[in-house]
Amino acid sequence: xxxxxxxxxxxxxxxxxxxxxxxxxxxxxxxxxxxxxxxxxxxxxxxxxxxxxxxxxxxxxxxxxxxxxxxxxxxxxxx
Amino acid sequence: xxxxxxxxxxxxxxxxxxxxxxxxxxxxxxxxxxxxxxxxxxxxxxxxxxxxxxxxxxxxxxxxxxxxxxxxxxxxxxxxxxxxxxxxxxxxxxxxxxxxxxxxxxxxxxxxxxxxxxxxxxxxxxxxxxxxxxxxxxxxxxxxxxxxxxxxxxxxxxxxxxxxxxxxxxxxxxxxxxxxxxxxxxxxxxxxxxxxxxxxxxxxxxxxxxxxxxxxxxxxxxxxxxxxxxxxxxxxxxxxxxxxxxxxxxxxxxxxxxxxxxxxxxxxxxxxxxxxxxxxxxxxxxxxxxxxxxxxxxxxxxxxxxxxxxxxxxxxxxxxxxxxxxxxxxxxxxxxxxxxxxxxxxxxxxxxxxxxxxxxxxxxxxxxxxxxxxxxxxxxxxxxxxxxxxxxxxxxxxxxxxxxxxxxxxxxxxxx
Ligand code: SF4
Ligand code: SF4
Numbered sequence: 001x002x003x004x005x006x007x008x009x010x011x012x013x014x015x016x017x018x019x020x021x022x023x024x025x026x027x028x029x030x031x032x033x034x035x036x037x038x039x040x041x042x043x044x045x046x047x048x049x050x051x052x053x054x055x056x057x058x059x060x061x062x063x064x065x066x067x068x069x070x071x072x073x074x075x076x077x078x079x
Numbered sequence: 080x081x082x083x084x085x086x087x088x089x090x091x092x093x094x095x096x097x098x099x100x101x102x103x104x105x106x107x108x109x110x111x112x113x114x115x116x117x118x119x120x121x122x123x124x125x126x127x128x129x130x131x132x133x134x135x136x137x138x139x140x141x142x143x144x145x146x147x148x149x150x151x152x153x154x155x156x157x158x159x160x161x162x163x164x165x166x167x168x169x170x171x172x173x174x175x176x177x178x179x180x181x182x183x184x185x186x187x188x189x190x191x192x193x194x195x196x197x198x199x200x201x202x203x204x205x206x207x208x209x210x211x212x213x214x215x216x217x218x219x220x221x222x223x224x225x226x227x228x229x230x231x232x233x234x235x236x237x238x239x240x241x242x243x244x245x246x247x248x249x250x251x252x253x254x255x256x257x258x259x260x261x262x263x264x265x266x267x268x269x270x271x272x273x274x275x276x277x278x279x280x281x282x283x284x285x286x287x288x289x290x291x292x293x294x295x296x297x298x299x300x301x302x303x304x305x306x307x308x309x310x311x312x313x314x315x316x317x318x319x320x321x322x323x324x325x326x327x328x329x330x331x332x333x334x335x336x337x338x339x340x341x342x343x344x345x346x347x348x349x350x351x352x353x354x355x356x357x358x359x360x361x362x363x364x365x366x367x368x369x370x371x372x373x374x375x376x377x378x379x380x381x382x383x384x385x386x387x388x389x390x391x392x393x394x395x396x397x398x399x400x401x402x403x404x405x406x407x408x409x410x411x412x413x414x415x416x417x418x419x420x421x422x423x424x425x426x427x428x429x430x431x432x433x434x435x436x437x438x439x440x441x442x443x444x445x446x447x448x449x450x451x452x453x454x455x456x457x458x459x460x461x462x463x464x465x466x467x468x469x470x471x472x473x474x475x476x477x478x479x480x481x482x483x484x485x486x487x488x489x490x491x492x493x494x495x
Binding site: 005006014015016017018019020021022023025026037042043045046047048049051053055056057062069071 | 132152212216218219220222225226227229230231233234236237238240241249271272273274276277278296298300337429430462465466482
């Protein structure tokens, strides 16, 4: 598992619906285009929500890592 | 505002003018009985938070474009044209109303302010002035429905990871999958939310009751309804309807999400399955002796989610459950029909911190009601309400614990 550079980290573990998507939508706007946000979540639904959110909002999931019950998304701001 | 946009908004307005809506728009006698019934007004007595005032913002536009006097003599009477300022008023009216319908219970004509606000929300969508985050959330749900095959694998992996937590709380028989998915011919399709907290306790109780169930790939919540877009609401719901038909289930059980329950019950149409809330299913298990429970210590009260209780008629079931699983139950309101709204509905909680200040100021009466119940634990059966109650608890320093009813029931289970 390579170490990925990122500009901002968001802890989205154990949040109620729909806060993971609300917070990533805000968080991505706080980095420059081309920069990466790391988002850590425990939601099983996030594994479908985040790819669908990236597709809808026009951003890119560059890497997904799973470890110790957590999922880490590395998302590049594209616009 | 450009004339073409105004014409389009008038056309959208026209699509909402059902017979029921015309009654709502033409009947108000301005008696004011609804005024103190709204938690926003009761907590902050400003005219703009009175239900009839909100309705009037829409009604005046109706008068301008849909009545003879408004069309031919717009300067007479109270007609108001659609302008940018009018859009701002519509936004303020619609997004300070949670759609709780408490005002309707007090109105002698049964005027439905929530329904009138649905016109305001539709006009805001037409003018591209609806809250961006709610539109995005709705689009994410629709996108998931369109390409579920792409996302399926990830979801199944996530679900597998939860199974040990289910088994730790309720041992399943050998050969039983703790969280089944894609089971054709299952009796029940359970539609949860993204978070583990909406899946684990439900799965524990289903296993204890030996339910023949299967978990949906989709989340129950309907952001199309929050933003007030009828087309998106239906598209989001249709994903679940199609899945239920494909699997051939007899029942679709919606998790503790008030809007999801109301939308699925009211808009699924005539289907070979019936739609029920998780609370109704749990009450049935207890009634039929399918699960055994013990009584939990501590004083508990129940917050009726507006979309499940006032707007869905589910009042008795949560009380039947609590009567069996807690030693000390205290009502918040002498009549549950009049229970105050938590102040988080209508998309306000989903808009996150942007609405927090308003949500807290408008829920003062709810905080008082919780405090006066003198219960240690506030129980509810809706994700939105739960989040808002947690916020109220912290903001007003109530020192309570907020719990989901399903989670409490899972805690109360005992082996047969
Ligand atoms: S539906 Fe609820 S929030 Fe909206 S005006 Fe009526 S009482 Fe107030
Ligand atoms: S109670 Fe009904 S009739 Fe009276 S002001 Fe309110 S909406 Fe109008």
